[in-house]
Amino acid sequence: MNTKETLREFEETVNGYIQELEGFSLEQLLWKPAEEAWSLGQMHMHLIRSAQFMHLRNVALCLSPGAETEGSPAGKSEQGEALFRAGSFPPERIQVPPSPQYTPPQPESKEQIVDGLRDTVRRMAEIESAVAAAFDPNKDKTLALVQNTVIHPRLGGLNALEWFQLIEMHYRHHLLQKKRLDDAWREAYV
Numbered sequence: 001m002n003t004k005e006t007l008r009e010f011e012e013t014v015n016g017y018i019q020e021l022e023g024f025s026l027e028q029l030l031w032k033p034a035e036e037a038w039s040l041g042q043m044h045m046h047l048i049r050s051a052q053f054m055h056l057r058n059v060a061l062c063l064s065p066g067a068e069t070e071g072s073p074a075g076k077s078e079q080g081e082a083l084f085r086a087g088s089f090p091p092e093r094i095q096v097p098p099s100p101q102y103t104p105p106q107p108e109s110k111e112q113i114v115d116g117l118r119d120t121v122r123r124m125a126e127i128e129s130a131v132a133a134a135f136d137p138n139k140d141k142t143l144a145l146v147q148n149t150v151i152h153p154r155l156g157g158l159n160a161l162e163w164f165q166l167i168e169m170h171y172r173h174h175l176l177q178k179k180r181l182d183d184a185w186r187e188a189y190v
Contacts, residue, residue, distance in 0.1 A: 002132070003128050003129075003131050003132040003135070003161070003164060004128065004132070006128075006164060006165050006168050007124055007125060007128045007168075009168055009172075010121065010124055010167060010168040010171060011121055011124075011125075013168065013171045013172055013175070014117050014118075014120070014121050014171065016175075017044070017047075017117055017171070017178075018114055018117055018118070020178075021044075021110055021113060021114060024040065024110070026041075026109065026110055028040065028185055029041035029044075029107060029110060029113070030106050030107075031185060031188075033181065033184040033185075033188070036098060038103070038104065038177075038181075039106060039181070040178065040181045040182075040185075041106050041107040041113065042103070042104045042105070042106060042107075043104075043174055043177055043178065043181065044107065044113045044116070044117070045104035045105060045106075045107055045113070045116070046104040046174075047117075047120075047170065047171055047174055048113070048116035048117060048119075048120055049104060050170065051120045051123075051124075051167050051170070051171075052116075052119070052120055052123065055163050055164075055166055055167045055170070056120075056123055056124070056127065056163075056167070058150040058152075058158070058160075058163045059127055059131060059160045059163045059164050060127065060160075061148075061150050062148040062149060062150055062158075062159050062160035062163060063127075063130055063131070063134055063148070063160045064148075065148075075149070075156060075157050076155055076156040076157060076158065076162075077154065077155055077156035079154055079155055079156075080152065080154070080155030080156040080158065083155060083169070084162060084165070087169070088169050088172060088173065089169055089170070089172075089173040091176060093176075093177075120167075124164075124167065127164070128164070131160050131161055131164045134160055134161075135160075135161045147159070148160065150163070152166075
C-alpha cells in the first residue's frame, strides 16, 4: 500500500471513530467494564497519544538524515515481519499490565477526543509527502532512509514508511476493542 492509500484509509477509519463518538455520552466514554480494563475514552486517548508521541515522532526521526536512530541491525522481528506481510495486526487482544507510563488517562471531554483524532489526521497528512518522497524508488536517497530505523518493542526496527503504515494498522486494530467495549456497555445498561 502506498502512502496516499495508507493516509486515505487512516482518514476513513478516524472519520468512523468521530462519527460514532456523536452517539456516546461522556458517561459511556468514561465507563470501564472492570477495574483493570480501559474505558472507551482511554482507548481513544491511547490511539491519539501513541500516534502523536511515538509513531509520528519515529517517522520524523527516521526521515532525518544523520539522526540518532535506535535501529536494529536485524531489522524487524518475526512478529514485525508477519504483521507487515499481513497488513494488519492479528485479531487478538494485546494486553499490557497497567502502569503510569502506559495506561492512558481518562479524557476530559468528548471534544478533547475529537480534537486529538483530527490533529492526528492533520499531522499524518503533513508528513505523508515526506514519507512518499523518501521511499520513491526513482530517488538515490531511498536506500539510506530505508535503513534508518527506530526499534519498536515488539516489532523490531521499523523505517519511516513502516511507522507511518503502523499508525493506520493500529487504529484499525482497536476497532476490535471498541466493539468489545460497546458490547459490554450494552450488556450492562441496555
